[in-house]
Amino acid sequence: MTYKENKQTLLALFILMILMATTTLTFGQTTINPDTVCVNAVAEQYFVTNTATSTYQWTVVGGGGALQTGQGSNSITIDWGAVGGLYPNAVEVIESNAAGCPGAPVLLDVFILDLSGNAIGPFCPGDPTTALVGTPAGGTWSGTGVSANAFDPTTAGIGAYVLTYSMAGCNTTINVIVNNGPVTGPIQHF
Amino acid sequence: MKRLLFILCFLVSLTANSQCVSNQSSNMTPAGPYVPGQVVTINYTLGTFTQLNLNWIIAFQINLGPGWTNLQPLITPGNPIGSTGFWMWDLQNTFPSGLNWGPGWRFINTGTANWGTGSTGPFTMRFRVTVAPTCTPDNLSISMNVIGDCLTGGWNNGSCCVDPAYNIYNNNVLIIPIITPNINHY
Secondary structure, three states: OOHHHHHHHHHHHHHHHHHHHHHHHHHOOOOOOOEEEEOOOOOEEEEOOOOOOOEEEEEEOOOOOEEEEOOEOOEEEEEOOOOOEEEEEEEEEEEEOOOOOEOOOEEEEEEEEOOEEOOOOOEOOOOOOEEOOEEOOOOEEEOOOEEOOEEOHHHHOOEEEEEEEEEOOEEEEEEEEEOOOOOOOOOOOO | OHHHHHHHHHHHHHHHHOOOEEEEEEEEEOOOOOOOOOEEEEEEEEEEEOOHHHOOEEEEEEEEOOOEEEEEEEEOOOOOOOOOEEEEEEOOEEOOOOOEEOOEEEEEEOOOOOOOEOOOOOEEEEEEEEEOOOOOOOEOOEEEEEEEOOOOOOOOOOOOOOOOOEEEEOOEOOOOOOOOOOOEEO
């Protein structure tokens, strides 16, 4: 085999590896434990790989979670509650085979992410840039007049704005107002 | 001397363990191991029944482990050059000796009640069993006892035939473990 042929073989292998990795990511999705969801999230879908002859008993505990659809199947939807925090073993599934024999429970912890942002303003044109503080830290702010997680009233200009704090697919917003400054007339001399 | 004693003991042991029954064979279709719900057919043949003290063969008892269910007879043993009568499939019977027997086939001698058959074999039979629904590895043993009419109280002419049960199968239900993958969240 020539050097050129070797090179082509290596290239083909490389492409094959990428395809295999892509396939794994597409069909073998694995949720990291704990799973993170947004506060008050609705219709969140959870599933395990299906075995046609099996049934699945799901249990949702804590986090204000309520199983909505799919009990008995390998895929369910859950509406989550309004209180953030970590809920160990919040989702449980027990698979039973065609003979009705149960397998070992499979558990998933759930972290309900409750974002909040600091109230700022109202501002006047020319006010200094103000830091935007999101909780928990580590997210990203966006919106008119936002740069590097800070709000600049001068850049935004006069108006009412909605700024968004985002993390792990969750969002929260704050409202910010930049008011008109007083319009002072010319100095008069009686 | 020791060697002579050993040979004597060995011969006595052989006699004690196989008085009247010889040339037994069996097969199972399909071959094991077995899972719940599986249907299995068993063929069993007793090649020769030696009539010790004129004991006549009178019954075959099928011993099943608790993992089996739905025992069904398929082929009744023959009665080559035997007495007048027939082999009857039965689930339970208490013989005149008080022997509680069953299930299996027992010979109904229509000439002399409670006698077995004068046939010495071969006797070939077939039956079917099903693995019961279960979640645990239940016992699936199968064995066969061959019984002479001395044991059942129909004949008394010295020692009875006392043969150990012939082991046909000795294993447990195969339980395939349920391995549920991790929970995923879209």
